[in-house]
Amino acid sequence: MNSFLLAGSLPPDFFGRILFILKNYGVSMAKGAGTTLLIAIVGTLIGCVIGFIVGLIQTIPINPNDSVAKKILLKIVNIILKIYVEVFRGTPMMVQAMFLHYGAMLLLNLHMDMWTSAFVIVSINTGAYMAETVRGGIFSVPLSQTEGAKAIGMTHVQTMLNVILPQALRNIMPQIGNNLIINIKDTCVLSCIGVVELFFTSKSVAGTYYTYFETFTITMVMYLIMTLFFSWLLRFFEKRMDGPAEYDLATTDTLAYTSGTLSDPRKDFVDDRHLSDAPHAGEDNMNNTRR
Amino acid sequence: MSDKKEIIEIKHLGKTFGKNEVLKDINFSINEGDVTCIIGASGSGKSTMLRCINLLETPTSGEILFKGNDITKEKNVAAYRAKVGMCFQSFNLFSNMTALKNCMVGPMKVLKKSKQEAEQDALFFLTKVGMAPFIKAKPKQLSGGQQQRVAIARALAMHPDVLLFDEPTSALDPQMVGEVLEVMKTLAKEGLTMIIVTHEMAFARDVSNHVVYMQDGVIWEEGTPQEIFGNPQKQETKDFLSRFINM
Numbered sequence: 001m002n003s004f005l006l007a008g009s010l011p012p013d014f015f016g017r018i019l020f021i022l023k024n025y026g027v028s029m030a031k032g033a034g035t036t037l038l039i040a041i042v043g044t045l046i047g048c049v050i051g052f053i054v055g056l057i058q059t060i061p062i063n064p065n066d067s068v069a070k071k072i073l074l075k076i077v078n079i080i081l082k083i084y085v086e087v088f089r090g091t092p093m094m095v096q097a098m099f100l101h102y103g104a105m106l107l108l109n110l111h112m113d114m115w116t117s118a119f120v121i122v123s124i125n126t127g128a129y130m131a132e133t134v135r136g137g138i139f140s141v142p143l144s145q146t147e148g149a150k151a152i153g154m155t156h157v158q159t160m161l162n163v164i165l166p167q168a169l170r171n172i173m174p175q176i177g178n179n180l181i182i183n184i185k186d187t188c189v190l191s192c193i194g195v196v197e198l199f200f201t202s203k204s205v206a207g208t209y210y211t212y213f214e215t216f217t218i219t220m221v222m223y224l225i226m227t228l229f230f231s232w233l234l235r236f237f238e239k240r241m242d243g244p245a246e247y248d249l250a251t252t253d254t255l256a257y258t259s260g261t262l263s264d265p266r267k268d269f270v271d272d273r274h275l276s277d278a279p280h281a282g283e284d285n286m287n288n289t290r291r
Numbered sequence: 292m293s294d295k296k297e298i299i300e301i302k303h304l305g306k307t308f309g310k311n312e313v314l315k316d317i318n319f320s321i322n323e324g325d326v327t328c329i330i331g332a333s334g335s336g337k338s339t340m341l342r343c344i345n346l347l348e349t350p351t352s353g354e355i356l357f358k359g360n361d362i363t364k365e366k367n368v369a370a371y372r373a374k375v376g377m378c379f380q381s382f383n384l385f386s387n388m389t390a391l392k393n394c395m396v397g398p399m400k401v402l403k404k405s406k407q408e409a410e411q412d413a414l415f416f417l418t419k420v421g422m423a424p425f426i427k428a429k430p431k432q433l434s435g436g437q438q439q440r441v442a443i444a445r446a447l448a449m450h451p452d453v454l455l456f457d458e459p460t461s462a463l464d465p466q467m468v469g470e471v472l473e474v475m476k477t478l479a480k481e482g483l484t485m486i487i488v489t490h491e492m493a494f495a496r497d498v499s500n501h502v503v504y505m506q507d508g509v510i511w512e513e514g515t516p517q518e519i520f521g522n523p524q525k526q527e528t529k530d531f532l533s534r535f536i537n538m
């Protein structure tokens with residue numbers, strides 16, 4: 001484990017030792033933190049994609065008019081997905097890591113390098129959690145939204161893409177943030193398959209001089225900085241998604257343009273009196289017909 | 292009325308939820324340009340019937356002919372719905388979009404119009420319902436009456452052959468009811484075919500040319516507004532109407 005060489009003698013006081021560790025091993029620890037972030041971010045992103053795909057398939061409605069083949073296929077796919085979700089939510093990621101990294105080698109004769117294993121494990125683990133989150137997110141969008149979309153002739157896919165998923169995504173943003181933060185912390189279990197992330201590095205550094213307390217103080221702070229930064233960043237994204245809290249009234253200029261250049265797209269439908277009422281468009285032009 | 296073209300014909304329509312028979316043998320037809328008001332007590336099946344017409348509910352029996360084709364056997368339900376607009380009691384605007392986008396998304400995604408064309412069209416109809424100043428607002432930022440007018444513009448932007456309304460003013464304060472009914476009156480004058488479930492009896496009397504009184508899942512009585520409001524034939528219709536003294 002101790003891959004680090006001794007770098008001189010250790011200062012006697014706590015802060016001196018912290019500085020000493022930072023000076024000599026700071027770069028290694030920062031690299032470890034970089035690995036942690038890389039795996040956490042990529043794993044969360046791919047996990048989200050998996051989660052969205054699984055969640056979407058699980059919410060495909062079955063209509064009475066659908067063919068038998070479609071019904072059976074959906075049923076089988078749904079059972080497989082359910083097993084995936086339950087297995088990966090119901091077992092520890094550390095065990096999954098050992099199982100997949102060494103199991104894949106033995107069973108499938110597939111040699112995954114450490115990095116591939118790391119990304120695969122975090123992604124499918126996150127995917128299992130996200131699948132449930134996405135499913136919940138989709139159900140959290142009121143039925144009235146689906147009906148509004150159906151009523152203007154949208155297909156299931158169009159409804160999902162344009163109406164439901166954007167709202168579901170907004171609703172589950174806090175959960176995505178949560179997953180990212182959990183992943184930043186939980187990638188430390190990947191040290192068991194030899195991934196040199198922050199925890200692995202810290203252990204090696206601590207072991208070199210037997211400075212567990214000092215080293216892990218630094219490690220704690222580093223994890224905390226990462227998680228705090230990403231909590232803040234995700235909050236910022238959420239605010240951006242919400243858009244402005246207030247809206248501007250469209251100006252009379254825009255409206256003059258609107259009513260001035262517009263010809264009715266459906267001639268048999270037009271009521272010219274209303275177009276000529278346009279100067280009042282800045283007001284409620286329907287009021288003009290009110291007695 | 293009889294020389295006009297028939298657009299919807301409902302034959303022996305039935306709908307049961309579990310063991311609850313909500314619609315029993317509904318028969319009536321609608322001509323192009325008709326403004327039909329459906330009235331009746333709560334629970335009589337008005338919403339269910341309206342929702343069957345655009346297949347938000349699947350009828351259990353009977354036929355719904357749209358321009359001669361039975362749409363209960365239709366495979367491409369979405370394409371049919373694109374021709375039949377619907378306005379809901381609770382507006383059902385897309386909360387993730389501005390008023391303008393609400394009116395553009397259908398024409399762009401369903402009718403495959405260009406963004407520019409969809410925007411022009413949307414602006415036209417939003418202007419028509421008096422909502423042009425509010426194009427940048429999200430539904431949550433609008434009053435009920437304003438939301439319902441955007442919802443009407445959204446439906447109109449699809450250029451529907453028929454527009455269905457399910458109690459469009461029931462969730463509104465009295466002063467907002469007026470602004471929405473005014474829009475609907477204009478549409479009626481312009482000859483849009485509309486089927487309106489409403490408790491606004493004065494509106495039904497003044498604007499429609501066809502009134503349907505429903506009770507217990509059947510059409511109890513139908514006719515012109517003069518017939519239904521002026522001289523109802525059945526005792527139940529009289530009893531129902533007598534509750535609306537403020538006409």
Ligand SMILES: Nc1ncnc2c1ncn2[C@@H]1O[C@H](COP(=O)(O)OP(=O)(O)OP(=O)(O)O)[C@@H](O)[C@H]1O
Binds near residue numbers: 308311332
């Ligand atoms: N999805 C459903 N499942 C079971 N029963 C339903 C469902 N929708 C409606 N019903 C029942 O159908 C009957 C008619 O309901 P419907 O909503 O059509 O009445 P309505 O005439 O529109 O009443 P209101 O004026 O209150 O809107 C009611 O008894 C209702 O409980």
Ligand SMILES: [Mg+2]
Binds near residue numbers: 337458
């Ligand atoms: Mg109803």
